[in-house]
Amino acid sequence: MEEAVETVEHDDHSLKRVFKQPKAAWAVAFACVVAFMGLGLVDPILPAIGEQLNATPAQVNLLFTSYMLVTGVMMLVTGWLSSRIGPKPTLLLGLIIIVIFSALGGLSGTVDQLVGFRAGWGLGNALFISTALAVIVSVASGGTASAIILYEAALGLGLSVGPLVGGWLGAISWRGPFFGVAILMTIGFIGVFVLLSDVEKPKQKSSILDPIKALGHRGLLSMGIMALLYNFGFFTLLAYSPYVLGLSEHGIGYVFFFWGIFLAITSIFIAPKLEKRFGTQKTMYVILFLIAATLAIMGLGINSQATLIACVIIIGAFLGINNTLVTTAVMEVSPVDRSVASSAYSFVRFAGGSIAPWLAGKLSEWYNPETPFFFGACAVLIGMIVLFSGRNYMKDIS
Incomplete structure (x- = not known):
């Protein structure tokens, strides 16, 4: 019955309904924007970091690898911690950890130090992001579908603004973007602390093993493996393409700004229409093929x-x-609690895909500059096949 109601809500939602939210939802959404800014903020400064810290692209791309690996592994812990101390304290803990480690990143003297501090940043990111989606769903008005679109809007805005701000600050110094995130996350911390009331703890305390057990559901596991392979394409684009664009920090920032704008527009306006008309699974097959084709x-x-x-x-x-x-499908594909499903999916996606940024740099060193793009395209196509193989376990998804 709950899923049926959610389907109706998804069909009926309007932009007015999506963006008419209480202050608490906006406070968490703002913090999400800044958190996602942190992912693309370093894009324009990757070549500069390599030059000034005497590091190869593969070494610099370990910034993404350490960040993703820690984020993925810690996804197993976030539900366990949140069910004990509560969602709001978990959010605040994640935010303050990001503030500390992003500031330390700006003070780094070597690429190894920077990689280590990005790992700490990943810890805070895991605590915040995994909990933020569940909190937005619980405090937002307009149902689950509207809450997810608000979350994806925050993701799109963060990914688009991040490279732009990174380009501006990075043109001054590669350290600037790290200090910028620390300041913005401090504002986000204050906003969540003041505007978000205590969110009720889950009635049942979760175990660290719950996300692992949840992966026993073939549909959820298929989604996770697909996303892992999809990340090979995504992070080839995000972590490797700045090296071959041949642009300055400002130029890279503007290119990824428009990339993020397109991402935000389609996630908010286009995705719901395509899902309603063609169904979730059919649309994902086509989109994954188009991603692979573009990388090729x-x-x-x-x-x-x-x-x-x-x-x-x-x-x-x-x-x-x-x-x-994918976010909508993960929330609906298995019978487990949403926060557990999100943690299980994110664990496979981030931990498994963490090698992708480093591997993209290495492939260019071992072979030639175009190899990472072909490899990313093949990985996305295999992800599409994995998704198709699990279709019989995704009957709750249209």
């Missing part, structure tokens, strides 16, 4: 700056659609 075009057009820029921006539209569909 980037490999073929490696010597054309215009082709690379156009593909980066265009692929943002496909990523926005896929992100919204």
